[in-house]
Amino acid sequence: MSTLLPPPGEIARMPADWVAERSGLLSFGKYMLFRNVPKDISWLQTLGSALLTVFILQATTGVLLAMYYQPDPATAWNTIAFITNDATLGWLVRGMHKWGSSIMVVLLFLHMGRTFLFGAYKYPREMTWITGALIFILVMAMSFTGYLLVFDERAYWATVVGVNINGTAPILGPALSYILMVGPEISTHTLSRFYALHMLVLPGAIGGLIALHMLLVVRLGVTSPPWSRMKVTEGDV
Amino acid sequence: MPRLTARERRDRYQREYAFQKRHGKSFFPHAVFHDTIVSLIVVGIIMGMSVLWWAQFEPVPTEAGVERAGGILGPAYEGRADPGVEEYDPKPEWYFFFLFELLRIFKTPELLLVGSVIIPTLWMVLLIGWPFIDRNPDRRLSRRPIALAVGVCVPIVLLTLTFYGSKAPGAGGEASTAPGAAAFAGGACSTCHAFADAGTAGNVGPSLTDNAVSYETAYDLIANGKGGMPAFSGTYSEDEMKCLAGYVATHSGAPAGEEGPEAATAAEVYPAACETAGGLFAGAGAAAAGD
Incomplete structure (x- = not known):
């Protein structure tokens, strides 16, 4: 009977093989991991992956916060207080989400600065820069919408001022303010609108752009530093 | 160096990059190793800030709806938002200080649009369109004087605006003793x-x-x-x-x-x-x- 069964090692590999055969995920993973990068890439080129880590961290802590948070002016502040004071390790989850956002903005600036310094936005990587710039703008929108959710005095007034600033723009300004606040002032609908933007629309858009950004990075390859001495010499090709 | 056509530049780039890749190293484990170390440091900093923030919390106030104060990283939360309280000084999160300061510079009604809409829009256009503005193919900083000037000026301007934005007047200021x-x-x-x-x-x-x-x-x-x-x-x-x-x-x-x-x-x-x-x-x- 035993001859009918493949060896145990092969049985263990079967589920993975089954998925790989149908999806091509295995070869895609291999392509991602075992591609060559220039020999002299620098430590400065780790900032992009650090940003991905922070994005995953923000998404994870965000989901945990969403399990307790209620986007209603009557209860929002109380649920924030509950998360901070009473929920097990709630202070840590909220703290990491709060400080993670600041660190993310700092890393974005550094990552952009490195790209600029290396001239890495030049041919053929222009599109990678554009997707990155869009991610940057959306992350700023992310922090603006997240700021209101705590619904303490600072959050409330900073948002009032922020939305009023939008409102000074000609033609579209007042309309944009009205759409953001769902009316002339901050109300129940404002909070749930900001919440929907903050946890569904913006992270969805950012996630999609990150995927595109990374795909471009892998496809075009990592830039070698401009000071690289790895130059093609005659007869070396 | 003789001037190259766009096609020649591309060919040269592709030849060079293919060479660098061929003589390069595998992304895994070499680059992944460095990435992991930096990611761990970053997560460590975020956790460290959270712990420092939490460690300085004052006890939970017995009254409902009031601020729970903290230490150098600020309170756990401020008092519940109350649209009726109008004496609050609104202050944005630190990474919006540069915009905040820009608005204070262009304060008068005629110039308001410059600070609130025109400059931020220009910035966004410059940011997104930068690869099409800088057409210099060279990547060495010594051959990119204009880009280098921009790269030095922009952070200085942003940091200066952020600094002054953080010190906006009256943030915690006292009224003088003048009548009124x-x-x-x-x-x-x-x-x-x-x-x-x-x-x-x-x-x-x-x-x-x-x-x-x-x-x-x-x-x-x-x-x-x-x-x-x-x-x-x-x-x-x-x-x-x-x-x-x-x-x-x-x-x-x-x-x-x-x-x-x-x-x-x-x-x-x-x-x-x-x-x-x-x-x-x-x-x-x-x-x-x-x-």
Whole structure:
């Protein structure tokens, strides 16, 4: 009977093989991991992956916060207080989400600065820069919408001022303010609108752009530093 | 070096990059190793900040709806938002300070659009379109003087704006002892107007630290309103409006504790009107402390 069964090692590999055969995920993973990068890439080129880590961290802590948070002016502040004071390790989850956002903005600036310094936005990587710039703008929108959710005095007034600033723009300004606040002032609908933007629309858009950004990075390859001495010499090709 | 056509440049780039890749190293484990170390450090910093923030929390207040104070990284949360409280100084998160400061620079109504819309839009266009603006194919900084200048200036401008934005006037400022200052700081004025002498930092309306206003103009604006500013003739008595207008006229356009260029225009009514008005209007900064 035993001859009918493949060896145990092969049985263990079967589920993975089954998925790989149908999806091509295995070869895609291999392509991602075992591609060559220039020999002299620098430590400065780790900032992009650090940003991905922070994005995953923000998404994870965000989901945990969403399990307790209620986007209603009557209860929002109380649920924030509950998360901070009473929920097990709630202070840590909220703290990491709060400080993670600041660190993310700092890393974005550094990552952009490195790209600029290396001239890495030049041919053929222009599109990678554009997707990155869009991610940057959306992350700023992310922090603006997240700021209101705590619904303490600072959050409330900073948002009032922020939305009023939008409102000074000609033609579209007042309309944009009205759409953001769902009316002339901050109300129940404002909070749930900001919440929907903050946890569904913006992270969805950012996630999609990150995927595109990374795909471009892998496809075009990592830039070698401009000071690289790895130059093609005659007869070396 | 002879000038190359676009196609030649591309061919050269592709030949060079293919060479670098062929003689390169595998992404896994070499680059992944470095990435992991940096990611761990970053997560460590975020956790460290969270712990430091949490470690300095004061005990949970027994009253409902009030702030739970903290240490150097700020409170756990401030008091529950109350649209009725209008004396709050709105301040954005630190990474919006540069925009906040930009708005304070372009404060006057004619220039407001420059700070709120035109410059930020230009920045975004420059940011997204940068690869099409900088057409210099060289990547070495020594061959990119213009890009280097931009790369040095932009962070300096942003950091300077952020620095001054963080020090916006009246953030925690004290009202001076001039008659009317306490009424200005404790009343509706402070919500919209930054005024160093009164220690307020509202940024909805024009700054009175930067703009000198004559007595007649101030009185007219307070009584009848203009644009976004409401009329206060129904709220304040005649003497109270005279007191406020006199205070604004004598101290606007100057740093805290100094007389402004329009001081003379109010000499006849101020500070006599404040004494007649009584209450907060007569008082010094001390009267506002109990507010």
